[in-house]
Every structure is written in structure tokens, then in C-alpha cells.
Amino acid sequence: xxxxxxxxxxxxxxxxxxxxxxxxxxxxxxxxxxxxxxxxxxxxxxxxxxxxxxxxxxxxxxxxxxxxxxxxxxxxxxxxxxxxxxxxxxxxxxxxxxxxxxxxxxxxxxxxxxxxxxxxxxxxxxxxxxxxxxxxxxxxxxxxxxxxxxxxxxxxxxxxxxxxxxxxxxxxxxxxxxxxxxxxxxxxxxxxxxxxxxxxxxxxxxxxxxxxxxxxxxxxxxxxxxxxxxxxxxxxxxxxxxxxxxxxxxxxxxxxxxxxxxxxxxxxxxxxxxxxxxxxxxxxxxxxxxxxxxxxxxxxxxxxxxxxxxxxxxxxxxxxxxxxxxxxxxxxxxxxxxxxxxxxxxxxxxxxx
Ligand code: KG4
Ligand code: ZN
Numbered sequence: 001x002x003x004x005x006x007x008x009x010x011x012x013x014x015x016x017x018x019x020x021x022x023x024x025x026x027x028x029x030x031x032x033x034x035x036x037x038x039x040x041x042x043x044x045x046x047x048x049x050x051x052x053x054x055x056x057x058x059x060x061x062x063x064x065x066x067x068x069x070x071x072x073x074x075x076x077x078x079x080x081x082x083x084x085x086x087x088x089x090x091x092x093x094x095x096x097x098x099x100x101x102x103x104x105x106x107x108x109x110x111x112x113x114x115x116x117x118x119x120x121x122x123x124x125x126x127x128x129x130x131x132x133x134x135x136x137x138x139x140x141x142x143x144x145x146x147x148x149x150x151x152x153x154x155x156x157x158x159x160x161x162x163x164x165x166x167x168x169x170x171x172x173x174x175x176x177x178x179x180x181x182x183x184x185x186x187x188x189x190x191x192x193x194x195x196x197x198x199x200x201x202x203x204x205x206x207x208x209x210x211x212x213x214x215x216x217x218x219x220x221x222x223x224x225x226x227x228x229x230x231x232x233x234x235x236x237x238x239x240x241x242x243x244x245x246x247x248x249x250x251x252x253x254x255x256x257x258x259x260x261x262x263x264x265x266x267x268x269x270x271x272x273x274x275x276x277x278x279x280x281x282x283x284x285x286x287x288x289x290x291x292x293x294x295x296x297x298x299x300x301x302x303x304x305x306x307x308x309x310x311x312x313x314x315x316x317x318x319x320x321x322x323x324x325x326x327x328x329x330x331x332x333x334x335x336x337x338x339x340x341x342x343x344x345x346x347x348x349x350x351x352x353x
Pocket of ligand 2: 120124149284316317
């Protein structure tokens with residue numbers, strides 16, 4: 001499937017439907033021609049989390065229009081001049097994944113194009129290469145990636161395309177999940193990440209000394225469920241915050257605990273790899289967090305290594321990142337057919353180079 005002598009990067013229609021965003025995009029390598037995201041946040045907000053059955057149903061309702069919009073905005077409504085169709089094959093909610101896969105399969109067959117399966121987290125790794133010409137032109141080189149979202153918290157050593165080693169991961173809640181659960185306890189809305197992040201700016205990060213779980217353990221793993229319980233205990237002890245300032249103090253203190261642990265573990269991973277100049281990247285929904293971006297930027301400065309955060313527009317789930325990963329795989333002759341899976345790790349040998 002790989003293109004050996006292309007003059008330009010592959011032009012790809014990509015579809016993403018692994019969780020609660022129905023997304024489609026047309027990219028040429030890392031250059032984004034169109035990126036459409038229909039979020040189901042309102043559908044799931046009253047449950048405080050994603051309800052799988054509702055997610056599949058809403059993907060079905062949205063996917064055709066989202067794909068049409070992406071194609072039309074990119075000037076490819078007729079499906080001509082495309083090189084491939086790409087789709088997220090996992091991990092994710094199986095019913096949700098299947099909606100994207102069905103549509104992608106149908107379009108690829110109709111247009112006579114190859115269909116490329118992409119691992120969702122590999123997509124997130126590529127999100128740091130989207131957004132401007134300088135990023136797009138950069139090769140997908142070795143780096144240390146922190147992947148943080150509602151479903152994942154992992155530190156990955158990226159050696160090159162398809163060569164990933166997971167150095168550490170959460171043992172319980174994903175960091176975004178902890179944000180969402182704490183926001184639910186505080187009754188401030190869903191998804192909790194952006195709300196807590198905003199409120200944190202008004203609060204004192206040292207107001208409450210929340211635990212930094214596993215910060216001193218020699219491994220590169222995380223645990224966030226204890227922190228969530230600590231917030232609950234604090235609320236029970238002091239009562240619900242009665243002023244905006246008191247609420248902001250809880251948020252800022254929680255966020256400081258999260259950021260301290262994430263940054264400390266990335267620093268430890270970097271030291272362990274001991275590769276001079278190895279860049280640090282952060283991607284995934286929680287990469288939008290101001291405190292985390294600032295903390296990692298500071299770490300990059302201290303270590304004298306480049307730091308790259310995914311552009312805000314591509315932190316959350318989107319299809320442009322899936323298209324960019326597929327384009328890179330096509331160019332390298334490493335594209336594979338779709339193989340739907342709900343829970344395969346990023347360093348699964350089937351993804352390998
Ligand atoms: O990557 P994403 O859109 O979907 C998943 O694959 O999970 O990530 C969503 C998660 C949610 O838990 C949300 O609360 C969190 O990302 N999030 C944030 C921020 N923006 C979104 N967490 C902390 N700070 C933010 N600014
Ligand atoms: Zn994601």
C-alpha cells in the first residue's frame with residue numbers, strides 16, 4: 001500500500017469515532033484541509049460521563065453529515081484526487097468504532113481507495129505535527145510523549161513511526177477521568193477538565209496539600225484515584241465550598257497535585273532514557289491544560305530540550321491527527337488494513353515497524 005515515489009504527501013480522508021466525538025478530516029500529510037468535529041458533550045453531560053449505547057447511536061446520526069462537510073470544505077466532495085481513506089480502528093468503544101469503520105469501508109470501496117486502520121493513540125502522537133507549516137514539515141522523530149486524555153494516561157518513548165515503548169501508565173483512573181469525577185463532586189459541570197482549569201487561575205494552588213500519589217516511586221506509573229478520594233474527604237471535612245474563591249482554591253490545589261505528578265514522572269522518564277536533547281511532547285484532551293503546558297515547558301527549559309504541545313484545536317479527539325498518522329504510514333510503506341480492536345496497547349507488535 002505504500003507510495004514509494006510520491007512528489008507530495010498522501011491526501012487522506014480520515015474518520016474518527018472511538019469515543020464521543022464524530023470527526024472527519026481531509027489532510028495532505030500534516031497539512032489540514034478540513035477538520036470537522038461533532039461533539040456529543042451535551043448528550044453525555046447529564047450522566048457525567050460517556051454512555052456507550054448513546055455514543056454509537058449519535059455517531060450513526062452524525063457521521064454522514066460530518067464526512068460530507070469535511071469533503072466539501074476541502075474541495076473533495078467527489079472523492080477524487082484522494083490517495084486513501086483512514087479510520088480509527090481502536091482503542092475505543094466497540095459500537096462507536098464500528099460506525100466509523102463501516103462508513104470508511106464503504107467510501108473506500110466506492111472510490112476504489114485503500115483503507116488504512118490507525119491506532120487512536122498513534123493519532124494523538126501525530127497531533128503535535130498539525131497546525132502550522134513549521135510543525136507539518138518536521139519529521140516524526142524520536143521523542144518522549146505524555147499522552148493524557150479521558151481514557152489514557154501514559155508515557156511513551158517514541159523511537160520512530162510504529163516504534164513505541166510504553167514506559168508507564170495509570171494504574172487506575174486516567175487523568176481526564178479524575179478531572180471529570182472531581183468536577184462532578186463539586187457540581188460544576190462536564191467535562192470537568194476545562195472548567196477546573198479555568199477556576200484554577202483564580203485559586204491558590206497551595207491552599208490544600210493534596211497527595212502527590214506515587215511521585216517518589218521509582219516506576220513511571222500513575223495513580224489518580226487516591227487524589228479523587230482526597231478531594232472528597234476534604235469536601236466532607238470542610239463542607240462544600242461556599243464562595244467562588246473557596247471553590248477555586250480546591251480546583252487550583254487539585255490541579256497543582258496533578259501537574260506535579262505528571263511533570264515529575266516525565267522528568268524521571270527523560271532521565272532514565274538519558275538521551276541528550278530528546279524532545280518532550282504532550283497530546284490528548286488534557287494537553288489543553290494550562291498548568292500542565294506551563295509545567296512541561298518549564299521542564300523542557302530546564303533540560304534544554306524542545307517541548308511541543310499539541311495545538312489546542314487538536315488536543316481533543318479529531319480526525320486530522322488520524323489522517324496525518326495514516327499519511328505517514330502510507331509514505332513509509334507501513335499502512336495496514338483495518339483491524340478493529342477495543343483495547344490494544346500502542347506498543348502492540350502488530351503496530352510495529
Ligand atoms: O482526548 P479527549 O478529547 O477524549 C478522550 O479520548 O478521552 O479528552 C477528554 C478529556 C476529558 O476528561 C476532559 O475533562 C479533559 O480531556 N480536558 C481537560 C482540559 N480540556 C479537556 N483536562 C484538564 N484541563 C483541560 N483544559
Ligand atoms: Zn483521544
